[in-house]
Amino acid sequence: MYLTQSLHRAAQQTPDAAATIFGDRVRTWSECLDRVARLAAALRSLGVGPGDRVAILALNSDRYHEYLFAVPWADGVLTPANIRWSPAEIAFSLQDAGARVLLVDDAFAPALPAIRAAAPVLDTVVFCGDGAVPEGALAYEDLLAAHDPVPDARRGGDAPAGIWYTGGTTGTPKGVVLSHTNLLMSALGSAASGEFMTPGGRLLHAAPMFHLADGAAWVARNAVGGTHVIVAMFTPRGVAEAIATHGVTDVLLVPTMIQMLVDAPDAAEFDLTGLRHLIYGASPISDAVLERAAKRLPTTEFTQAYGMTELSPVATLLLPADHRVDRLRRAAGRAAPHAEVRIVDAEDTEVPRGTVGEIVSRGGHVMLGYWNRPAETAQAVRDGWMHTGDGGYMDDEGYVFVVDRIKDMIVSGGENVYSAEVENALAKHPAVASCAVIGVPDPEWGERVHAVVVLAPGAEATPEELREHTKTLIAGYKAPRSAEFVDALPLSGAGKILKRELRAKYWSDADRGVS
Template structure:
């Protein structure tokens, strides 16, 4: 069944229930079905090739979600475009996908004419703003189409989305995910939340697989979803308080900002019962501190990647009760098999760090129009993640570090997340990223980039003394840098490659 199957189920049992809420605009399941069928009818008159991904360039909104679902309704393919990309990156993706139709909101109309001149296949632009735009097709008019079309209800194994990676190690790669990939991974993941009551909030961007997965975790449980256009600390607080939000999903940097804000005590956040986090490595202290800001929340952690739809492991609410589990990783989902291998592909025993590889029904078809890269990533049926980690005897997968983020100093391996966990335990540290920088003798030295909280200042001697208590000498930072902000990806991950580039010469 298609990813739209949740809607047909909801129409049977509660068609008048709230599905989407954005800027106080409420769309019921009945209204959502009507919008999709009419939007689809209008799009079907445009003579498009539905095997070419449809681009969407927009901030989060109810219309963004309707566009994604309408593409599925038609049996088409959606390409959610990173809204933080530069023009040349957007151009590259649109041309690689031979995109014929692009959906944009008011934040991106200024670049449409340039894109049309750079992308020869682009025939149509649909405007998703609240008003009408004289130069483009308009969503508001298209959902008033005089007739509707039925849901194509395509097979599970049909391609549903091409989700591009960030391109931090080269050109972006389009991950090909089917309806089953998206639907089943979200269904299995949401089972760990053990609830269908209350309201959920959509904060992570919908161009990112984590945001998409969370969207379908909520939709498949028929919960009302309150959508924020982006991440803003105070707006998140206000929305939780206003709608008595019971479920949320944040990447660690978002959670860090929410916890560190002095305004957290000004809002009633007690309604949050289940807080999901994931998307990048998290430090132990952050989980502990989160319980002070969200006092009634139980926590669930997912580890994964776009190529795995994305969830691979879960640290559920019960596992969070055991102190030894408060680290990045978890137990493999039922649809996943995980192994740890060395650089030669040999499987490693428990407690030895190597590369995490994954096999299961959640693993991508491959990369769009990149057969060689697909072959490299999918060796012998196993997805090679590029993440370092190890298996405990009880089957728990512990994420050590991205392999490219591992620091090799004097022949010793240093995992940046381990050092970051130690530094983040210091009172007054807001955020921290640890990287390796060139060193003429050791190859690399350990360097910590730190954002202090307001009113705090740190000396190298104080930080050195703290680190030496908990780390071997070769793991301790040799240098510190204090900054006001860290570079973040559109999905909220710290861009360590940007930090390293400063020292690459």
């Protein structure tokens, strides 16, 4: 199994069909194969060899699609950079992965000096935008024109396909290494549900393509054939217009995006009846948003995918029929066709149905490991079971319900925020003596990053001051959107902060333990 397999098949069977639609630019599958083979040749000429990491920092585009194919074609390893991170965080991921080549577009070219300064491993930048080529960078289209196509390395199987960086519970991001088998197992298993992707249909990429959620949809679309419709980034009107104009049948969105789409007045003028499947993840959808979405999208079926990057990323699916059962709307679904899922206690023993424990999953979708972090890999994957860090229970029919996050991860607007990372940034403010960061309910973001702070004696600070301080150290979406000041934090007998007590007053009236 290898990612480029689907490109060969599409170019053979539907050479003149649209592979990508990006604005006014339409490329066929035969054109796509030719451009991918030329980009792979260019990468090899730049010194990319077997297993070398090639990064990209860009908004969604048809060139991002070509990158995803060309790197494995050249026998390299994908390293998508998080576009929402600060230059320092991006540089860390490039340096950690050892990525010597970076593709960058117009939106992020201004960050190049800061990234280069903090990531000395980087020696080649390829500009994949449409504007002026930055100084010291190579032009994407010139590289394609200057190189003849090269044969596909057909990198595949258990060889690493890519490294996707996630927020770090210890304060620095971790690189999740996924193989070709991992990615294809998750995609094919999800497609086997029959409710994930319309065969031969059109998938809209509105969620960021650097994120594995969209990446998984990209792999699934290639597996079942069809066309990729791409918008640079999510806007309600842009998504509605793309669905109506290009005959989009499938889209992946996070619940926040769904809410914005169905509530936006300027999106209401577009006909969305062609949309067949809406896949969502990161958090369950509220009943109120689901009801509004069902009215706005009466011909669309909803599927929730639960998982994590380490699971490539799907573990369970809540299918359209499940959404029509009231009690199941709070569930995360049942084990996907490719996955085994169970709930275990601290000794990794499966607990009785209805008992809360840790959600674990096993199968061909479990990551190869964390990049250069064998100890953390061994802790996360035990006896083949990936420990998600999520607390939940399973009912008698195998439906999984998530009730808490063991790792204190906050999901805000579909983005993962790890509390330790925010706490480390907050602690660098001179007025902060101690702090804890938790997720609290938010009607717009699902969860909001909230700081509980003990000030140093005689010190003063405002919530906005602390927010602006953290934004100088980490990405803006991770910065606390609210804060409260207390005299002391609740501690356990072992001296650990009792975050459950901090959360209690915010979640006691919520309809679930986490949003």
